[in-house]
Amino acid sequence: MSDSAGGVRGRDFTGYRIAGAIAALIFLFLLAWQVVLLFAADSTVRPEVAIRAAGDSPGMHSGMIAAETLAARTRLLDERFRTGPSPEAEVPALAEGRANLDSESMTDGSAYTRAWSVPTEDEAAMMHQPDRIEGISSLPYSNAALFERPFGRDWRIGMSDIITHMGALAILGMAFLLSAVLALRGRVPIRQGKSGRRVHRFGFVERGTHWMTALSFLGLSFTGIAIAYGETLFVPLGERAMGTLGWWSTWGHVLFAPTFFLGLIVMAVMWTAKNLPSKLDIQWIAKGGGFFSDSGDHPPARKFNAGQKMVFWSAILGGLIMVATGVTLMFPYYWLDLAGMSWAMLIHAAIAVLLIAVFLAHIYIGSVGMHGAIDAMWSGKVDRNWAEEHHSLWLREVDPKKERTP
Amino acid sequence: MARAKFLCDAERCIECNACATACKNEHEVPWGIVRRRVVTINDGEPDEKSIATSCMHCTDAPCVSVCPVSTLYQTDIGVVLHDKDTCIGCGYCFYACPFGAPQFPKATMFGSRGKMDKCTYCAGGPEEDHSEAEYRKYGANRIAEGKLPICAEVCSTRALLAGDGEMIGEIYRERVIHRGYGSGAWGWNTAYYPEEDGA
Known part of the structure; x- marks a missing residue:
């Protein structure tokens, strides 16, 4: 043995x-x-690419211009009595849609993800409980009727x-x-x-x-x-x-x-x-x-x-x-x-x-x-x-x- | 810094599907794929609501996290984009997406799905801006021109809002105060605040 x-x-x-x-x-x-x-x-998913105003000085400044451009354009979506569909009204310069925005790779995006995931008090007040929501849709796609699946x-x-x-x-x-x-x-x-x-x-x-x-x-x-x-x-x-x-x-x-x-x-x-x-x-x-x-x-x-x-x-x-x-x-x-x-x-x-x-x-x-x-x-x-x-x-x-x- | 979001005011959406149609046309989206769609819940009931939905460009986006080949990536305005040259059609993003956004052309046999396609927030892809390759693969790049997604800009009732998240939130809140009711920001908790319990 x-x-x-x-x-x-x-x-x-x-x-x-x-x-x-x-x-x-x-x-x-x-x-x-x-x-x-x-x-x-x-x-955690971090942003890897930055949207910048092209041709301008690199870094934060061109990023600000890009943000301001998109913000100016967003303002146009406000109520019509404010933004108006009127052709006579003057369009804010940045919102004309003639900007030239570019993208470049960035290194540390973790601060963005952290900042994004915290809602303001107002935002928190208007949110829904996450829930599976499915309805009907008239579009020809097998999953079109799905709205949300937190799963x-x-x-x-x-x-x-x-x-x-x-x-x-x-x-x-x-x-x-x-x-x-x-x-x-x-x-x-x-x-x-x-x-x-x-x-x-x-x-x-x-x-x-x-x-x-x-x-x-x-x-x-x-x-x-x-x-x-x-x-x-x-x-x-x-x-x-x-x-x-x-x-x-x-x-x-x-x-x-x-x-x-x-x-x-x-x-x-x-x-x-x-x-x-x-x-x-x-x-x-x-x-x-x-x-x-x-x-x-x-x-x-x-x-x-x-x-x-x-x-x-x-x-x-x-x-x-x-x-x-x-x-x-x-x-x-x-x-x-x-x-x-x-x-x-x-x-x-x-x-x-x-x-x-x-x-x-x-x-x-x-x-x-x-x-x-x-x-x-x-x-x-x-x-x-x-x-x-x-x-x-x-x-x-x-x-x-x-x-x-x- | 601007955090781009989508918000659909369910009290205003009239299910006209103009957003879905304009999107299809703007990007020449292939057959069988709907980047933007309108879902009607509780159809025929007193509380019927229609909501336009698409890729929500989530915070800590699950699709980017599960992608085995780093095809998906996020920009510093929150927009989630993808590179069709590296996509292998595995479908992981399709299972991880809380909104059913990633879709596959199903052009090939035996379960190979082809390259994933989804809403780009009208921001094109990794190709050179406004190049032919970019248009063919991802569609128009409106963001590079300082414009917002066509679906929101075409919306006749301004139900669908896109752009700086804080600003569209503010526009929506003022609206709710003015008219006295509102069903809230659909999908925001799931998309943008994954760690919140909801309100």
Whole structure:
């Protein structure tokens, strides 16, 4: 039982452990950066462009002229007995509409936003309680009858403050945990070493479906991340570059969806029966799948252990939610109104970041995390000793005659 | 500094849709998009009211905040503008907008929405003022000439007011005092004072 007994140990994979340690440091740094952003970043919208009178002296003065020009023009909207529609009356010079106002970028606009958000007493007295208001409209547009939906402001908080930040924490946190596990624990070894004799585990259709779905998922993830996190990740490259990248991403996101959906359906048909929960799963979970010890004393499992079942159900249930909400968003107003589509978008984004975090773990354990695991989905044939350690009951089912190799 | 706003006097709006029509014409707004529209609430009831609405150019604008590609931006007079060259048609602004202002031409298949279009407060876009590209993408730039949005300036009952927020507020208040009633500034709390609880 002790780790010092003979056989391959996880900590012997020195190269992997060094790489894991480096990755863990990088992810820890990114995670810390994300936590700092979470608390320090001010998401208040500030003006970035100033309207100025062109050709005049730069700075505040030309800004005042622009403001006075617009104010003079505003005065014309007062009651007619004051402003008059009369052609004889003299038009104030600034209000003639012959000004030349220009715009220039400005740096610190936060004072404007602060000043704007405080109403005067008179203004406060004439305001309405914010409320959803919808009436009728004679204009030919599907959303024309809507006057006001304060929920938009809540949607913004849900999207850019909660889901985006929590998603980044989930994804980076998972990446950090996995690389830390690789650094400290090493790979999950095949305790007895490879036997050289192999057992057939996944057929061609199973592997083909898996990789089609996997590639679609990766495509959807990368394009989705480009859309959701583009402002942080890519805008430093230039806004035009981000615009182009984002444009391709919105198109690509839709293109990857059909193969993803097809893969989900085929996987559900092939594997649901073998992924129904059983009593063995409780035992497996109680022992943590034997993941953290090199003892080789893995809990018994049939073709799929409890961990794999959880991955399967995340893919099927999570994937179906993604497809349902995604298709809804592809056809605006087809069966949901704006309120419904807003919720669909929030659910789509929240489930997406969770699925990315879950499947990071799946990708890790199927590749560097466990020695020999990749063979199952690559060649379809796994080593007998690997099968004996991880899926002992399955091995007996498919290969009843042969005794366990010593 | 002038903070540009819109205010619609619901007691004066007669649902003539001149604002919507003038806007369409001024900017040659594409088919299927209405930057300015008139909503009638409680139609046929004694308290029926019509209100012209569009992008309100919010304070701490949610659309600018959620835009993943920095397409939307705000000016120091409060006007929210956008850059159609970087817009990816993701629709985030559409879900975040409290007034249903951002719209998409839906010219392409499979949910790609095309470039977002919305009211520019007649202030054009990031292109050079009065250039052909600016007109094609965003419409006329009246602000650069020192004029106000066409919808308000065309309003025959002066129900729809645009311009310096303090001044149009004052015009409206005097009106209410003079005639003795008024239903208030519709949408102002949601648009301009997001942190206030409302009155």
